[in-house]
Amino acid sequence: MAKYGFIGTGNMAQAMIKGLLAQGVVPSDIAVASPTTAAKLAQAWGVQALSAQQVIQASDLTVLAFLPNQLADVTANLVFEDQLVVSVLAGVSVDQLVTATGSHQVVRTLPNVNVAINQGVTAFATTTLTVANQAIFHDFSTQLGTAIAVPEAQFAAFSAIAGSGPAYVFKFIAALAKAGVANGLADDLATTIATQTVLGSAQMLAASGQSAQVMQDTVASPGGSTRAGLDDFDQQGFDAVVAHAIRATVEHKHA
Ligand SMILES: NC(=O)C1=CN([C@@H]2O[C@H](COP(=O)(O)OP(=O)(O)OC[C@H]3O[C@@H](n4cnc5c(N)ncnc54)[C@H](O)[C@@H]3O)[C@@H](O)[C@H]2O)C=CC1
């Protein structure tokens, strides 16, 4: 089994580690380095807490999982040689990764938090990897969900829809639940039914082979309450609100 390392152990690294452990990766095959939470993770999950340089040396694949603007500082005194480096740093290009690490075995990825339940959607772009490293990255990424090769020019759009997308879906669920409470439902019940409705609807859409537009019509009975609600969404400019927020996400400069 390949050994995996993480430099940085925040929300994204923890989501990835959870996903790997759920797939049966042995905790001792995962090494982590962080100035803050590595020791706690070692205690909670049985992974190894090491220095960043030790993580690189102990791993077949090292994930960079700190914030994008920390790239130069964190990598300044690290030696990667030609180790396989997988970055999750939003907005950081393959060229920037090669320059910062000195490695020519580099994968730029953009995952989402659903990797924690092995249902992530991850974009990737790579340097020319050795056949062995292609296999290591393929095993690593497919354990976490779906991995899609995406041109670097499209990473910002991918990040807005897939990377940030879970937050926007959570926001919609929170708004649905809040509206349910405003209309008389208990808080917990409103959250449970909003969550289950979004979960079931996504599965229903995926199974249907139909467009999301057509599926709206299967819910809206002629002259019924759903049509009244859909018309109100349109009058309030719902699609324009979503498009505006996605544009703000795409245009954000990370580092
Ligand atoms: N949270 C998400 O859903 C996604 C995050 N990302 C990327 O993941 C990366 C991490 O983001 P989050 O986990 O959300 O942030 P976070 O704030 O939860 O984690 C950042 C982590 O950086 C680490 N860190 C700080 N200083 C360090 C140092 N000197 N050396 C080593 N590690 C250090 C710490 O472990 C800290 O927990 C970012 O580059 C972000 O762009 C990418 C896609 C989705």
Ligand SMILES: O=C(O)[C@@H]1CCC=N1
């Ligand atoms: O918020 C961020 O910057 C990262 C990128 C996509 C999701 N989280």
